[in-house]
Amino acid sequence: MEAAGEKKRRVCVTGAGGYLASWLVKLLLSRGYFVHGTVRDPGDSKNAHLKNLDGAAENLQLFKAELLDYNSLVSAIAGCEGVFHVATPVPPKKSSNPEVEVVVPAVTGTLNVLKACSEAKVKRVVVVSSAVAVLMSPNWPKGKIRDENCWSDEEYCRKTENWYYYSKTLAEREALDFAEKNRLDVVTVCPSFIIGPLLQSNINASSLFLINLLKGVRPTVENKVLYLVDIRDVADALLLVYEEPNASGRHICAPHLVKMQDLVDMLKNLYPHHKYPEILTEEEEEEEEDCEMHSVKLNNLGWKCRTLQETLIDTIEYHRAAGLLDRV
Ligand SMILES: NC(=O)c1ccc[n+]([C@@H]2O[C@H](COP(=O)([O-])OP(=O)(O)OC[C@H]3O[C@@H](n4cnc5c(N)ncnc54)[C@H](OP(=O)(O)O)[C@@H]3O)[C@@H](O)[C@H]2O)c1
Numbered sequence: 001m002e003a004a005g006e007k008k009r010r011v012c013v014t015g016a017g018g019y020l021a022s023w024l025v026k027l028l029l030s031r032g033y034f035v036h037g038t039v040r041d042p043g044d045s046k047n048a049h050l051k052n053l054d055g056a057a058e059n060l061q062l063f064k065a066e067l068l069d070y071n072s073l074v075s076a077i078a079g080c081e082g083v084f085h086v087a088t089p090v091p092p093k094k095s096s097n098p099e100v101e102v103v104v105p106a107v108t109g110t111l112n113v114l115k116a117c118s119e120a121k122v123k124r125v126v127v128v129s130s131a132v133a134v135l136m137s138p139n140w141p142k143g144k145i146r147d148e149n150c151w152s153d154e155e156y157c158r159k160t161e162n163w164y165y166y167s168k169t170l171a172e173r174e175a176l177d178f179a180e181k182n183r184l185d186v187v188t189v190c191p192s193f194i195i196g197p198l199l200q201s202n203i204n205a206s207s208l209f210l211i212n213l214l215k216g217v218r219p220t221v222e223n224k225v226l227y228l229v230d231i232r233d234v235a236d237a238l239l240l241v242y243e244e245p246n247a248s249g250r251h252i253c254a255p256h257l258v259k260m261q262d263l264v265d266m267l268k269n270l271y272p273h274h275k276y277p278e279i280l281t282e283e284e285e286e287e288e289e290d291c292e293m294h295s296v297k298l299n300n301l302g303w304k305c306r307t308l309q310e311t312l313i314d315t316i317e318y319h320r321a322a323g324l325l326d327r328v
Pocket of ligand 1: 014017020040089090168191192
């Protein structure tokens with residue numbers, strides 16, 4: 001715990017045991033912050049890795065909190081100068097009750113966090129949104145690169161039953177709206193699909209995505225357009241927008257645009273002895289051009305990211321060392 005007389009900058013991270021939040025906690029500890037991490041079950045083995053992070057014994061305190069339990073958030077946020085709201089339900093593709101399982105925890109949960117931040121006079125809140133709150137925008141002018149002015153169309157997300165997209169778009173919009181009405185300093189970051197090494201012991205969707213490609217689990221895959229970003233670069237972006245006084249509003253964090261074919265070719269080059277899927281090529285060429293977005297606003301704040309090759313190597317080496325490429 002904090003030494004007597006020592007005053008560390010205190011921040012709260014919601015959903016601390018998750019994939020992204022764990023890397024953020026690690027980064028914050030390495031930069032000398034005292035971190036309040038919220039978890040739903042501090043005793044659950046899926047959160048055990050947090051205690052092993054460098055500096056955790058002295059500078060990480062876990063709080064049991066649930067997004068829909070306002071008082072639990074108040075306790076976790078008390079005394080913090082900043083909050084990183086990372087927690088959100090990441091649902092399986094089909095949810096039997098999306099309103100209850102996905103939308104309410106994302107939207108009401110975010111508003112609960114912001115209300116608690118307002119009460120505690122937190123100086124800045126960083127809300128993790130997603131590129132899915134940008135990309136599902138069929139009315140965006142064709143060929144125009146998507147920037148922070150581009151929002152996913154909520155009605156379209158609902159109609160197409162993309163509940164996660166809907167929840168992230170609505171939560172981000174409500175967060176910025178709350179900020180304006182309540183004069184709370186809120187900045188958001190919209191990362192694309194995140195890949196990279198894991199700090200936790202359980203495999204997640206990002207891991208499975210690469211493992212499945214390396215093992216050719218599906219014999220064929222479509223030549224889809226992908227936006228990828230390294231988990232460590234996202235953590236850097238979150239800290240950057242927290243610390244940088246000039247940061248405001250939304251920040252797209254989506255540096256690597258690749259088609260599946262290019263990704264598989266890169267992987268084959270690096271790791272030729274794997275069984276890769278065959279790429280189906282009937283995808284319309286237009287798609288790549290039509291979903292372009294950029295991360296210029298973050299870059300202008302000084303954000304730099306790894307090359308995709310570096311990310312792929314680090315991720316695969318991590319999975320190999322952890323025995324995860326043999327297990328699935
Ligand atoms: N992974 C990606 O590719 C990606 C891309 C763009 C944006 N994002 C965003 O990044 C953030 C983190 O995602 P992730 O990939 O790190 O997901 P994750 O590993 O599933 O982490 C989500 C965290 O949220 C917590 N959580 C969920 N529902 C909660 C609730 N009702 N109350 C309290 N905590 C709750 C989970 O706690 P439990 O462990 O208790 O379930 C978990 O710690 C999310 O906001 C996500 O939308 C992720």
